[in-house]
Amino acid sequence: MFDGPSVVAALEDCGVTHVVWLPDSDIGRWEPALRTASCLQLLRVCREGEAIALAAGLHLGGKRPIVLIQCTGLFEAGDSLRNIVHDLHLPLFLVIGVRSYHAHQRGASTDSCPIFTEPILRAWQLPYVLLDDRHRAADLAAAYRQAQAKNQAFAVLLPE
Amino acid sequence: MMTLREALEILAHHRGQRIVIATMSSASVWPSLSDTPLDFIYVPSAMGQGPSLAHGLALAQPERGVIVLNGDGCMLMNLGCLVTLAEHPANVYLLIIDNGLYEVTGGQPTPGAGRIDFAALARAVGIARVYSYDNASAWRAGAAEALTGPGPVVIWLKVEGRLGQSAPKAPRPMAEQIQRLRQAITEQIPEPPS
Ligand SMILES: [Mg+2]
Numbered sequence: 383m384f385d386g387p388s389v390v391a392a393l394e395d396c397g398v399t400h401v402v403w404l405p406d407s408d409i410g411r412w413e414p415a416l417r418t419a420s421c422l423q424l425l426r427v428c429r430e431g432e433a434i435a436l437a438a439g440l441h442l443g444g445k446r447p448i449v450l451i452q453c454t455g456l457f458e459a460g461d462s463l464r465n466i467v468h469d470l471h472l473p474l475f476l477v478i479g480v481r482s483y484h485a486h487q488r489g490a491s492t493d494s495c496p497i498f499t500e501p502i503l504r505a506w507q508l509p510y511v512l513l514d515d516r517h518r519a520a521d522l523a524a525a526y527r528q529a530q531a532k533n534q535a536f537a538v539l540l541p542e
Numbered sequence: 543m544m545t546l547r548e549a550l551e552i553l554a555h556h557r558g559q560r561i562v563i564a565t566m567s568s569a570s571v572w573p574s575l576s577d578t579p580l581d582f583i584y585v586p587s588a589m590g591q592g593p594s595l596a597h598g599l600a601l602a603q604p605e606r607g608v609i610v611l612n613g614d615g616c617m618l619m620n621l622g623c624l625v626t627l628a629e630h631p632a633n634v635y636l637l638i639i640d641n642g643l644y645e646v647t648g649g650q651p652t653p654g655a656g657r658i659d660f661a662a663l664a665r666a667v668g669i670a671r672v673y674s675y676d677n678a679s680a681w682r683a684g685a686a687e688a689l690t691g692p693g694p695v696v697i698w699l700k701v702e703g704r705l706g707q708s709a710p711k712a713p714r715p716m717a718e719q720i721q722r723l724r725q726a727i728t729e730q731i732p733e734p735p736s
Contacts, residue, residue, distance in 0.1 A: 400601070425601070425630055427594075428622025435591035436626070439598020442723060447598070465588035469716055 386415030392519035394421040406452035430455030434462035453499040467535040476537040483541035510537035544678035560607035565592040568611035569710035579726035585712040590619025600632035607633040614640040628668035633693035641703035664696035676700040
């Protein structure tokens with residue numbers, strides 16, 4: 383189970399310096415914790431392609447950003463993702479909320495988001511893991527540390 | 543009006559120790575004016591994302607200004623970057639090099655060419671330091687002031703469109719550009735933007 387304070391504590395423990403984000407209704411609840419975090423800065427952007435490029439600039443400048451967005455924004459941000467991960471080879475770390483995932487699993491949603499999120503990530507050749515309600519912020523931190531140790535771009539999917 | 547080369551020659555006199563990120567048409571001209579480790583030719587790029595890349599760099603390196611050379615077509619792909627720049631102020635000097643064309647695709651007009659007031663757009667989102675120049679002598683006279691002091695700064699330059707241009711090429715592989723930029727950032731002690 384993820385909540386703002388535990389996620390912020392885990393990210394700060396990993397040395398994450400910036401969270402570049404556009405909220406959705408689930409991860410949006412983390413906003414008070416992100417906004418008041420002592421060791422990381424919350425950067426609000428207008429679109430997800432921008433979030434990825436901004437995080438890339440932070441990386442080039444020696445910081446340790448993550449990108450926190452919803453899958454709808456992932457769909458929009460393909461060109462940025464392609465460029466930053468596959469042309470600049472920066473170890474971008476994304477946390478992506480998957481809208482309607484649980485309802486889709488129950489057959490109770492017509493939202494197309496859960497249908498396309500994982501195939502899109504595979505198409506962009508971005509390795510990922512899905513962390514559900516059985517996982518904790520420590521698992522998110524472990525995924526971050528592992529990806530950074532490999533100098534590898536990586537995504538964590540959070541079912542919503 | 544001024545030519546792209548004239549506009550960039552004037553910039554070259556005033557860029558100091560700042561990082562320069564060049565995109566699209568500017569990327570084909572800037573390496574002939576400056577090719578130091580602090581010159582980053584953003585090719586291949588993500589369309590319209592030069593200002594956001596520059597913004598991240600400037601936030602990471604607050605003592606060092608970052609100049610980004612962006613075309614009108616690139617601006618239109620990512621107008622939200624102006625809002626983000628106002629939201630998180632940093633020493634970014636965004637040059638909007640406006641020729642009213644998509645130059646590298648053969649010179650087709652950009653939407654709103656000749657009607658868009660990029661300076662008004664920048665002011666409207668809350669960026670206070672905004673400058674406009676539509677000829678070389680005015681830009682030459684104003685460059686020192688525009689490029690002095692803290693960012694964000696938006697500088698709108700009207701330049702002549704060029705036909706028959708091809709897509710820009712980077713002077714060296716991206717991995718090498720990144721390696722030497724990072725080394726320069728780490729090793730060189732910047733002078734704060736004065
Ligand atoms: Mg143009």
